[in-house]
Amino acid sequence: MYRCSVCKSLFLNTPPSNVQLENYYKKKFSYTDGLLNELPIRKRSEIILNTLRTMTPTATSICDVGSGYGYFLDEASKRGYRAEGVEPSKRLALHAKNMYSLPVYNGGLKEYIHKKHPQFDIVTCIHVIEHVMNPKSFISLLVRLVKPGGMLYLETPNSDSHLLYAEQSDYTFLIPPDHLWLLSKESIKIILPVNTRIHSINTYSYPEHVMGIFKKLIKIVNKSNRRIYVPTHIKTNNIRAKKTISLRKKLSYYFFDKGIAPLFTGMLNLYHKGSILELYIKKKEGKSGL
16 A cells, blocks of 8 residues: 555555456455444444534435445434435345345445435445545545535544554554555545535544554564563463463453553544544535536
C-alpha cells in the first residue's frame, strides 16, 4: 500500500479487478465478525441513529448501503424509519431478510440506483468505502440517493490517526485486499461532490486501540534491548510456571485493558486523530446530486 503525503490516504498499488471484487463480495465474502459482534454493532447503531435524529428530526426514510446482517436497519426500523438496505453479499442480505423481514437489495449500489431510482432523507455507509475501487465515484452515487437537504453519514477507519502512526505496518485496519483505501478527513473533503457540505466531523476510538499503541511501544522498547531478563521460574516448562504466566496475563488484562485503557481512550480523539472517522454530510437544496 502507498500513502499520499498531502491528504494522508493509503491505497493499494495493485488492486483486484472489478470482476474479481464483484465475485468476491457476491459469492465468497464472509463477515463472521458481524455475527460475533451483534451487540456492539447494535449499540453503535443506536448512537448514530440518535445523532441523526437530532440533526434531521423530520426524516422518515433511511437507506443503509452495505447493510450486512441488517442490525443497523433493524434498529432504524424500530425507531419508525422506513428502512431499506443495499448489500452485495447474498448470504448477508438473506440473513437480514429472513431474520428481520427487512427490504434489502442484493446487488451493487450502481445497479440499485439504475433499477429503483430511490431517494431517502438519510443514507448511511458504515465501514464500506474502504472496500471500493473508486471512492470518489462511490460517494457521488451515495449522494444521488440522498434527497436535497438530506444527510449522508460516512464511517471509515481514519488514515490520519494515532493508531496508524503507532502501529505502522502492523496497523489494525491494514488488511489488503479487503481494504483498498484508507481515507482521512482531508481526502474525503477532496472527493466530495460540489452539491454537499460537511455538517459535522468527529473521530472515536476503542480501549483496544489504546492497548494496540501501548503494545507497539513495548515491542519497540524490547527490540532496543539486547538482552531481556526473564526469571528462571518462567523459563522452566512446568505446570507451576504456566499457571504463573496465566495469572499474570489475567491480572494484566484487567488492570490495563479494562482499567487503564478506557481512561486514555478519549485522548486519542483530540484534533480528529481518533481511530475511526465519522462524517455527517449535508446535501444542498435544489441540486441534482451529480
